[in-house]
Amino acid sequence: MVKAYRASILHFLADPDKTPVEDAYEYYEDGVLLVDNGEVVACGEAQAMLAGLQGEYELVAYENALIVPGFIDTHIHYPQTEIIAAYGEQLLEWLETYTFPAEAQFSDPVYARGIAERFLDELLRAGTTTALVFGTVHKASVDSFFEASEERNLRMIAGKVLMDRNAPDYLVDTPESGYQDSKALIEKWHNRGRARYAVTPRFSPTSTPEQLRRAGDLLAEFPGVYMHTHLSENKDEISWVRELFPDCEDYLDTYDQAGLLGRRSVFAHCVHLEDREWQRMSESQSNIAFCPTSNLFLGSGLFHLSRAQENNIRVGLGTDVGGGTSFSMLQTLNEAYKVLQLRGEKLSPFKGFYLATLGSADCLDLADLVGNFESGKEADFVVLDKACTPLMDFRMQQCKDLFEELFVFSMLGDDRAVQATYAAGVRVHQR
Amino acid sequence: MVKAYRASILHFLADPDKTPVEDAYEYYEDGVLLVDNGEVVACGEAQAMLAGLQGEYELVAYENALIVPGFIDTHIHYPQTEIIAAYGEQLLEWLETYTFPAEAQFSDPVYARGIAERFLDELLRAGTTTALVFGTVHKASVDSFFEASEERNLRMIAGKVLMDRNAPDYLVDTPESGYQDSKALIEKWHNRGRARYAVTPRFSPTSTPEQLRRAGDLLAEFPGVYMHTHLSENKDEISWVRELFPDCEDYLDTYDQAGLLGRRSVFAHCVHLEDREWQRMSESQSNIAFCPTSNLFLGSGLFHLSRAQENNIRVGLGTDVGGGTSFSMLQTLNEAYKVLQLRGEKLSPFKGFYLATLGSADCLDLADLVGNFESGKEADFVVLDKACTPLMDFRMQQCKDLFEELFVFSMLGDDRAVQATYAAGVRVHQR
Numbered sequence: 001m002v003k004a005y006r007a008s009i010l011h012f013l014a015d016p017d018k019t020p021v022e023d024a025y026e027y028y029e030d031g032v033l034l035v036d037n038g039e040v041v042a043c044g045e046a047q048a049m050l051a052g053l054q055g056e057y058e059l060v061a062y063e064n065a066l067i068v069p070g071f072i073d074t075h076i077h078y079p080q081t082e083i084i085a086a087y088g089e090q091l092l093e094w095l096e097t098y099t100f101p102a103e104a105q106f107s108d109p110v111y112a113r114g115i116a117e118r119f120l121d122e123l124l125r126a127g128t129t130t131a132l133v134f135g136t137v138h139k140a141s142v143d144s145f146f147e148a149s150e151e152r153n154l155r156m157i158a159g160k161v162l163m164d165r166n167a168p169d170y171l172v173d174t175p176e177s178g179y180q181d182s183k184a185l186i187e188k189w190h191n192r193g194r195a196r197y198a199v200t201p202r203f204s205p206t207s208t209p210e211q212l213r214r215a216g217d218l219l220a221e222f223p224g225v226y227m228h229t230h231l232s233e234n235k236d237e238i239s240w241v242r243e244l245f246p247d248c249e250d251y252l253d254t255y256d257q258a259g260l261l262g263r264r265s266v267f268a269h270c271v272h273l274e275d276r277e278w279q280r281m282s283e284s285q286s287n288i289a290f291c292p293t294s295n296l297f298l299g300s301g302l303f304h305l306s307r308a309q310e311n312n313i314r315v316g317l318g319t320d321v322g323g324g325t326s327f328s329m330l331q332t333l334n335e336a337y338k339v340l341q342l343r344g345e346k347l348s349p350f351k352g353f354y355l356a357t358l359g360s361a362d363c364l365d366l367a368d369l370v371g372n373f374e375s376g377k378e379a380d381f382v383v384l385d386k387a388c389t390p391l392m393d394f395r396m397q398q399c400k401d402l403f404e405e406l407f408v409f410s411m412l413g414d415d416r417a418v419q420a421t422y423a424a425g426v427r428v429h430q431r
Numbered sequence: 432m433v434k435a436y437r438a439s440i441l442h443f444l445a446d447p448d449k450t451p452v453e454d455a456y457e458y459y460e461d462g463v464l465l466v467d468n469g470e471v472v473a474c475g476e477a478q479a480m481l482a483g484l485q486g487e488y489e490l491v492a493y494e495n496a497l498i499v500p501g502f503i504d505t506h507i508h509y510p511q512t513e514i515i516a517a518y519g520e521q522l523l524e525w526l527e528t529y530t531f532p533a534e535a536q537f538s539d540p541v542y543a544r545g546i547a548e549r550f551l552d553e554l555l556r557a558g559t560t561t562a563l564v565f566g567t568v569h570k571a572s573v574d575s576f577f578e579a580s581e582e583r584n585l586r587m588i589a590g591k592v593l594m595d596r597n598a599p600d601y602l603v604d605t606p607e608s609g610y611q612d613s614k615a616l617i618e619k620w621h622n623r624g625r626a627r628y629a630v631t632p633r634f635s636p637t638s639t640p641e642q643l644r645r646a647g648d649l650l651a652e653f654p655g656v657y658m659h660t661h662l663s664e665n666k667d668e669i670s671w672v673r674e675l676f677p678d679c680e681d682y683l684d685t686y687d688q689a690g691l692l693g694r695r696s697v698f699a700h701c702v703h704l705e706d707r708e709w710q711r712m713s714e715s716q717s718n719i720a721f722c723p724t725s726n727l728f729l730g731s732g733l734f735h736l737s738r739a740q741e742n743n744i745r746v747g748l749g750t751d752v753g754g755g756t757s758f759s760m761l762q763t764l765n766e767a768y769k770v771l772q773l774r775g776e777k778l779s780p781f782k783g784f785y786l787a788t789l790g791s792a793d794c795l796d797l798a799d800l801v802g803n804f805e806s807g808k809e810a811d812f813v814v815l816d817k818a819c820t821p822l823m824d825f826r827m828q829q830c831k832d833l834f835e836e837l838f839v840f841s842m843l844g845d846d847r848a849v850q851a852t853y854a855a856g857v858r859v860h861q862r
């Protein structure tokens with residue numbers, strides 16, 4: 001049966017920095033989102049939408065609420081759920097001290113499944129319905145993740161980590177085993193239901209050139225598969241890459257020489273890119289995951305969003321849990337704003353909500369499926385509660401318009417603001 | 432009747448950066464805090480404490496909880512509660528666009544009282560029991576604040592803003608009226624119950640040298656009264672001060688020439704101090720309020736904590752609401768950590784919790800009254816809940832020791848972590 005969700009409704013049609021802002025979004029203060037069979041039928045003004053409905057339908061009304069497309073997280077590590085908020089280190093020491101020991105446990109599929117469930121609970125509590133997800137080096141970690149995700153019918157992209165050097169013995173594969181395991185996972189999971197696969201070298205320091213080339217082979221053999229890795233996050237990391245790859249022009253070139261750039265390649269961080277790298281990212285249509293809470297927490301530096309835009313590079317938002325400190329895309333917007341303020345740039349709340357929804361969908365080449373409420377899109381959406389805390393309630397009452405309300409959501413909001421989360425038309429989280 | 436609060440208990444005796452860390456705090460995993468007549472009697476191991484009690488007592492046990500001294504906020508603006516999370520500006524434009532219009536309403540004592548109540552609700556929800564508080568230029572704003580604070584029996588320091596230029600007509604006083612109003616407020620409120628007064632020039636750009644001198648007269652006439660202002664927050668602000676005060680050596684000197692430095696003088700921000708200013712702050716025993724969420728939100732810059740310590744300057748933590756984005760001292764610790772990471776420095780959770788309690792008490796010269804659980808201190812304390820969210824609960828279970836638990840509180844915690852807040856032995860907030 002058709003369901004009609006009534007509340008204020010907002011979704012984006014285009015990047016508000018590239019279109020007159022009033023054309024970039026649709027907003028219905030008293031709106032209805034019509035959903036049938038897991039897909040969006042339409043959205044619009046409530047009275048007109050309801051008057052136009054024929055036959056039976058079910059009405060679900062949310063008071064003092066804003067419905068937006070499900071949030072999309074373009075970079076996150078599910079095995080690091082248990083080390084979020086681990087103390088004191090910058091990137092390389094943080095990996096050694098916290099990440100590698102935690103990831104060792106994911107050879108056990110039962111353990112992995114338990115963490116995957118907890119991870120998905122947290123994502124949905126935060127209103128995130130799609131994510132690009134790191135597993136561990138273990139094939140089982142990805143099976144467990146996709147099994148958990150499939151049960152909830154979530155649109156998720158994930159992959160097994162490739163890592164054949166500079167890591168503990170218990171966490172390395174080989175170019176050949178990494179290739180074979182990834183291939184088996186692609187054949188099993190890519191485009192099964194709402195799952196897609198990402199070939200996932202952790203980062204150049206932990207893959208030999210041979211392993212990176214084998215990753216490139218996978219992308220060539222399986223068009224449509226994603227590539228997901230890290231790039232230029234931390235200055236010590238960059239120096240190390242220069243030592244390890246003396247024949248490459250720069251960090252990005254270590255991936256480029258292996259054929260790892262392209263429309264479905266997502267590079268997390270990109271905090272310290274050089275001129276040639278910006279240009280090559282752009283030429284190759286590669287994408288960036290901007291991860292503000294992580295960049296601040298690990299002291300990596302301040303991402304240069306305007307530079308990415310000048311180069312016409314698609315940017316999505318990432319939490320980067322466990323290097324990031326929150327699963328919430330609202331808290332991520334809070335810190336994205338702060339990162340840009342330190343650079344003397346502004347992040348408007350329209351741009352912020354665009355990035356958290358359609359912008360990140362576009363970054364993941366999923367904008368034909370999710371990210372807004374165009375007819376036929378998968379019905380992933382979030383109900384945001386304007387009165388979720390006494391302070392939020394009071395502050396919202398001072399707001400003159402949607403712009404201010406969105407900014408208050410992004411500065412004061414967290415998982416409490418998420419009253420309900422729906423995936424493919426089914427409620428998968430209720431606060 | 433004596434009350435015995437049973438939970439894990441932590442309090443600090445000294446700065447963990449200046450004392451062997453194991454001597455800097457006392458921790459009782461199964462502890463009891465004894466309170467009588469609004470004061471701390473003692474704290475220690477539960478079994479020994481309870482065995483030693485004679486006569487009747489009431490036991491209040493909190494499960495999976497940590498009791499710490501009430502948090503202390505060394506810089507906050509109560510009239511800005513309604514403009515927290517206002518978009519897009521750095522300091523000077525932010526004042527013009529948001530702050531001044533909001534402050535205009537505080538000529539009305541009924542309005543002011545309403546906001547004061549809401550503000551105190553938010554402070555207590557966040558576990559903050561003492562704060563150094565800006566009012567507005569209106570005398571009534573401070574009467575209303577102290578009336579609200581007195582009803583709840585809170586240890587609070589506040590003052591009327593002095594501002595006689597570079598502000599809208601409806602918000603300025605004169606050197607003489609500012610002096611007289613402040614004097615009347617001091618005589619009425621300073622040391623009445625738990626209230627203390629702070630002479631409060633907003634900042635040098637909005638006070639003439641004459642007004643600053645009259646502020647200095649008040650400090651000379653009323654020893655023990657505080658001085659509270661802003662210093663060196665933003666680079667445009669600093670340039671403006673240089674133009675306005677051509678005869679002063681630097682920004683700090685504008686206050687120094689008026690006699691405004693000293694043991695009970697608190698300068699918010701101090702992000703861009705110069706060498707001479709660091710030295711003079713130290714010589715004069717002046718204090719700094721470090722306000723990380725505000726410094727990031729307004730793009731002001733990164734406070735240099737180690738520099739303050741090298742100069743033996745007392746530092747407290749401030750939220751700076753509404754320039755700051757949260758009333759929570761836990762979220763303030765989260766962003767303090769991030770500010771220092773960007774500087775390549777570390778903020779240990781011991782230091783963080785010290786700063787939020789005894790360190791800030793010392794900064795406000797209140798360490799004889801609040802900030803820890805030494806016998807005779809005022810019984811202001813907070814009960815922190817280790818299971819306040821599913822993620823916090825899970826993450827706490829991974830912690831090996833107190834150090835890790837404190838860090839998780841400071842990275843993942845917010846007002847939800849505050850199960851109850853007590854002031855002078857009375858419960859003033861219950862989640």
